Amino acid sequence: MTYILIHNPGCGSSKKGLEVLQAAGVEPDIRLYMLKASRLSEAELREIAAKMGAGPRAFLRDKDAEAAGLAADAADDAVFAAMAANPRLIQRPIGINGDRAVLGRPNSALLTIKD
Numbered sequence: 001m002t003y004i005l006i007h008n009p010g011c012g013s014s015k016k017g018l019e020v021l022q023a024a025g026v027e028p029d030i031r032l033y034m035l036k037a038s039r040l041s042e043a044e045l046r047e048i049a050a051k052m053g054a055g056p057r058a059f060l061r062d063k064d065a066e067a068a069g070l071a072a073d074a075a076d077d078a079v080f081a082a083m084a085a086n087p088r089l090i091q092r093p094i095g096i097n098g099d100r101a102v103l104g105r106p107n108s109a110l111l112t113i114k115d
Contacts, residue, residue, distance in 0.1 A: 003028040003114060006040070006048075006094035017093035017104040026114050028095070034087050042084045048094060049080075051101035056080050059091040059103050 005021065005028035008014045021028055032038045040048070049056050056079040066072070068089060070082045083089045093104040097113040104110040 002097075004031055004096040005029070005110075006031050006033050006090070006092055006096070008032070008034050008092050010034070011092055013104070013107065014093040017095075017107040017110050020104075020107045021095070021110055021114070024111055024114060026111075033090065033092075039087055040084060040090065042080045045080050045083050045090075048096065048101050051096060051099055052103070056083060059094060061089050061091050064089050 003021070003026050005018060007018060007030050009032070018028070018030075031040075033040050045056060049058065052058050055076050060079060060083065064086075065079075065082070068082065068086055070079065070089070074082070091103055091105065093107070093110065095102050095104055095110040095113055100113040102109050102113050
C-alpha cells in the first residue's frame with residue numbers, strides 16, 4: 001500500500017510530520033492540498049473522515065473555521081463543503097494508508113498506520 005501524506009510545506013507541524021515519517025523509513029506520496037489543482041473534494045474529505053472513524057471536526061482547524069464564519073454547530077455537510085472550498089480549514093498533516101487515516105497531532109501518530 002502507498003502511504004499518502006496530506007501536506008502543507010508552509011506548516012511547521014506538517015514539515016515535522018514528513019520528517020518523522022522519513023526518519024522511520026516511510027517515503028509517502030505527498031498531496032499538496034493547498035494547491036488549487038490538488039485540493040481535496042468533499043468526497044475525499046468524507047472518505048478521510050470514514051477512514052479515521054470520525055466526523056469532519058476531527059480534522060477541522062477550529063480557529064480558522066471561526067474566522068471563516070463556519071458556525072460552531074454547523075452540520076457535517078456544511079463542514080465538509082467549507083473544508084473543500086477553503087483548504088485552510090483542514091488540520092494537517094494527515095496520513096492515509098489503505099483503509100486507515102490519522103491526524104498527525106502529535107506527529108508520531110502518523111506512524112501508527114505505517115504498516
